[in-house]
Amino acid sequence: MNGVIVQDTLRTNWKQTVYWGFGMGILGLYLVAIASSSEIMASYGPLLESLPPAMLNVIGISDVRMFTTTEGMISSGFVTYAMLMLSVYAVTIGLNITTNEEEDGILDIVLSLPITRTQVITEKLIAFALLSLGVIALCIIFPLIGVAIFNVEVNIGKVILSILTVYPGILLIMGVTSLIGTVARRRLTTIGLSAGFIMASYFINFLGNAASESFAATLQQFSFFYYTNGETVILDTFNPLTSIVLIIVASIFAGLSVMMFNRRDIGL
Amino acid sequence: MGTTPIIQTKALSMVYKSGKTETKALHNLSLNVNQGEIFGYLGPNGAGKTTTIRMLLDLIRPTNGSAQIFGLDIRNNSVEIHKRIGFLPGELNLWKNRTGNQIVHYLASVRGDVQGITTRANQIADRLKLDLTKKVRDYSSGNKRKLGLAIAMMHNPDLLILDEPTSGLDPLMQQTFNQMMQEYRAQGKTVFLSSHVLSEVQTICDRVAIIRDGELKAVETIEKLTHVEFHWVKINFRDAIPSSLQNRLISMDHISNVEMNGQSVRLQLFGDFDPLMRAISDGYVEDLHIEDPSLEEIFLAFYDGEKEQSS
Numbered sequence: 001m002n003g004v005i006v007q008d009t010l011r012t013n014w015k016q017t018v019y020w021g022f023g024m025g026i027l028g029l030y031l032v033a034i035a036s037s038s039e040i041m042a043s044y045g046p047l048l049e050s051l052p053p054a055m056l057n058v059i060g061i062s063d064v065r066m067f068t069t070t071e072g073m074i075s076s077g078f079v080t081y082a083m084l085m086l087s088v089y090a091v092t093i094g095l096n097i098t099t100n101e102e103e104d105g106i107l108d109i110v111l112s113l114p115i116t117r118t119q120v121i122t123e124k125l126i127a128f129a130l131l132s133l134g135v136i137a138l139c140i141i142f143p144l145i146g147v148a149i150f151n152v153e154v155n156i157g158k159v160i161l162s163i164l165t166v167y168p169g170i171l172l173i174m175g176v177t178s179l180i181g182t183v184a185r186r187r188l189t190t191i192g193l194s195a196g197f198i199m200a201s202y203f204i205n206f207l208g209n210a211a212s213e214s215f216a217a218t219l220q221q222f223s224f225f226y227y228t229n230g231e232t233v234i235l236d237t238f239n240p241l242t243s244i245v246l247i248i249v250a251s252i253f254a255g256l257s258v259m260m261f262n263r264r265d266i267g268l
Numbered sequence: 269m270g271t272t273p274i275i276q277t278k279a280l281s282m283v284y285k286s287g288k289t290e291t292k293a294l295h296n297l298s299l300n301v302n303q304g305e306i307f308g309y310l311g312p313n314g315a316g317k318t319t320t321i322r323m324l325l326d327l328i329r330p331t332n333g334s335a336q337i338f339g340l341d342i343r344n345n346s347v348e349i350h351k352r353i354g355f356l357p358g359e360l361n362l363w364k365n366r367t368g369n370q371i372v373h374y375l376a377s378v379r380g381d382v383q384g385i386t387t388r389a390n391q392i393a394d395r396l397k398l399d400l401t402k403k404v405r406d407y408s409s410g411n412k413r414k415l416g417l418a419i420a421m422m423h424n425p426d427l428l429i430l431d432e433p434t435s436g437l438d439p440l441m442q443q444t445f446n447q448m449m450q451e452y453r454a455q456g457k458t459v460f461l462s463s464h465v466l467s468e469v470q471t472i473c474d475r476v477a478i479i480r481d482g483e484l485k486a487v488e489t490i491e492k493l494t495h496v497e498f499h500w501v502k503i504n505f506r507d508a509i510p511s512s513l514q515n516r517l518i519s520m521d522h523i524s525n526v527e528m529n530g531q532s533v534r535l536q537l538f539g540d541f542d543p544l545m546r547a548i549s550d551g552y553v554e555d556l557h558i559e560d561p562s563l564e565e566i567f568l569a570f571y572d573g574e575k576e577q578s579s
Contacts, residue, residue, distance in 0.1 A: 004377045105361030112355040265328040
């Protein structure tokens with residue numbers, strides 16, 4: 001592995017990273033601006049306290065503290081939606097591992113070079129994992145700029161950590177999309193199946209929130225959204241092991257996609 | 269030309285499966301391509317040429333059989349093999365938003381000698397009159413083909429595997445391509461090219477394999493394949509062809525496909541010329557023109573013969 005494909009992937013995809021990071025970062029900055037208003041913060045508390053717990057669960061809030069503290073406001077207003085929106089980004093990078101180049105017929109030239117298939121796919125996975133980290137970095141930087149501009153009192157460590165919980169989710173979707181792409185080979189099929197995986201995860205989590213005393217709550221633990229919303233960080237119940245497990249699962253999917261890619265014909 | 273096989277396939281077979289449908293793309297292909305030769309791989313569309321090439325490059329895996337390049341197994345030693353191979357696919361697809369230079373630089377980086385390879389790519393591009401500063405999406409199909417040739421040859425590989433290399437090239441560039449292939453051969457390097465353009469194969473190849481419906485039909489030297497069993501003869505008479513001569517030509521043995529047009533006649537002559545010369549001695553012959561059959565005619569005759577045998 002000489003890193004040429006990593007470098008090339010970084011060079012040709014950095015703009016996409018900046019656009020996504022910038023877009024998401026601005027959203028974070030906007031939420032900090034909202035959170036900086038003591039009037040808004042003061043009005044949220046009584047409003048949320050008046051809602052029944054089941055209603056709060058439906059909108060993804062299991063504890064009123066999520067809206068009554070600045071870091072909670074940033075987390076619930078930004079991190080949850082960031083995960084949903086960055087799922088789209090994760091699918092696009094997952095498609096770039098093999099599916100796009102295969103469907104475009106470019107892989108024929110790439111694989112005629114003195115490199116193994118494992119090297120091609122592994123270097124791309126590494127490059128896109130780094131680029132995703134770039135998006136997350138921008139998602140962190142912009143809210144922090146907001147904190148500085150609006151002079152908001154906030155637990156910066158918690159804000160950073162809650163945003164970082166999204167990263168394993170991106171890696172997981174990238175791994176899943178990469179695996180689906182190496183099996184399905186077709187771009188549209190891959191997009192469809194990956195979107196199905198994301199929507200299913202989202203609704204499992206949503207239903208688990210809405211019916212916290214039922215089987216749906218147990219099932220919720222199988223949704224990656226359950227672990228990537230930053231809420232546990234704000235409520236001090238964050239277990240780093242969950243993020244590590246997500247990264248391990250993402251690595252397993254990535255490993256399976258390498259294995260599948262090695263075993264099959266190209267471009268049929 | 270050496271006799272060391274550079275490419276060696278043994279009973280190579282490929283069956284494509286789509287649902288319950290099985291398509292036999294290649295059946296028991298056993299072939300040797302020797303060092304220092306330009307080997308033509310001829311066949312109509314869908315004959316199995318591209319399938320063979322894709323298997324040699326380990327892009328697809330054979331259902332049965334094996335193949336070696338440089339004495340190395342194509343599956344277990346693909347990296348070693350690919351170091352010494354230049355490949356031009358039949359349908360060349362590249363990154364549309366990159367310039368020729370960017371693509372050359374990237375591929376050279378993967379190969380490991382950026383300076384040397386890009387210099388050589390520029391030399392090839394100059395020779396093919398290709399502007400490497402343009403983006404791929406702005407290239408015509410001919411220029412894309414030239415870029416593909418530059419990519420295939422830029423690292424000075426020991427073996428070139430070219431799938432329909434001249435499709436889209438203008439006649440002048442085809443000539444340049446032919447020269448380049450001959451120079452390549454002169455260096456002791458090997459070229460394996462697939463084509464359905466028979467004239468191209470006839471011009472540059474040392475040996476030709478003919479494939480049809482996934483089966484190898486023949487492997488012959490160009491000399492042997494073009495060893496003519498018949499000639500086309502065109503005779504121009506000063507006066508209108510007498511009807512007695514017309515009848516005589518039509519009824520003669522070893523003559524067929526007689527076409528008459530006023531004062532001229534064109535016919536296919538098998539065997540010796542003497543009976544024809546005696547037959548036309550009644551008329552005043554102004555001009556007599558003898559043509560060897562083209563490889564295409566031999567190729568079609570080859571297929572027709574096969575068809576007749578099988579029916």
